[in-house]
Amino acid sequence: xxxxxxxxxxxxxxxxxxxxxxxxxxxxxxxxxxxxxxxxxxxxxxxxxxxxxxxxxxxxxxxxxxxxxxxxxxxxxxxxxxxxxxxxxxxxxxxxxxxxxxxxxxxxxxxxxxxxxxxxxxxxxxxxxxxxxx
Numbered sequence: 390x391x392x393x394x395x396x397x398x399x400x401x402x403x404x405x406x407x408x409x410x411x412x413x414x415x416x417x418x419x420x421x422x423x424x425x426x427x428x429x430x431x432x433x434x435x436x437x438x439x440x441x442x443x444x445x446x447x448x449x450x451x452x453x454x455x456x457x458x459x460x461x462x463x464x465x466x467x468x469x470x471x472x473x474x475x476x477x478x479x480x481x482x483x484x485x486x487x488x489x490x491x492x493x494x495x496x497x498x499x500x501x502x503x504x505x506x507x508x509x510x511x512x513x514x515x516x517x518x519x520x521x522x523x
Contacts, residue, residue, distance in 0.1 A: 393451035396440070400433045403488055407432060418453040427463075432480065434463040439485035 397414045404412040412429045419426045430452060437448045438460075445457035454460065464470075469478030 393443075393447075396437065396443075397433070397451060399492055400436045403436060404429045404432050420453070428479070431463040431467040434460050435467040435480060435482075435485050436488060438464055439482065439489045441489075 394414075397417065401412050401414050401417060404417070408429055416426060417430055417433045433452060434448055437443045437451065438445075443451070445460040448460045449455065449457050452460075467479050468482060
């Protein structure tokens with residue numbers, strides 16, 4: 390499984406909500422220029438960029454794009470900074486920051502619950518390289 394898989398699954402869920410139709414990771418990675426694929430891809434680029442964990446080349450690799458300039462173009466289109474007259478931003482940057490924050494909080498909550506179940510001794514063994522205790 391790629392390092393981006395779980396994050397891309399989250400993005401696909403958020404995009405499905407935003408576009409009110411099923412968006413899959415395959416849709417985001419599709420090699421087509423149809424609007425039905427490009428706008429969700431721009432949405433995914435903006436989300437991944439808002440996490441602060443991925444560089445533009447990493448986002449390009451995750452979405453199977455040519456290079457980082459494609460991501461830069463997508464971010465400009467998503468946020469309305471593409472230099473074209475009359476283009477309103479499709480999404481506000483704050484919207485993505487809120488989504489990422491909500492996902493991080495739910496991740497931290499699940500992690501805290503897992504720590505309670507596993508116990509600190511087992512967690513310490515995992516983090517120092519011994520692996521999960523049986």
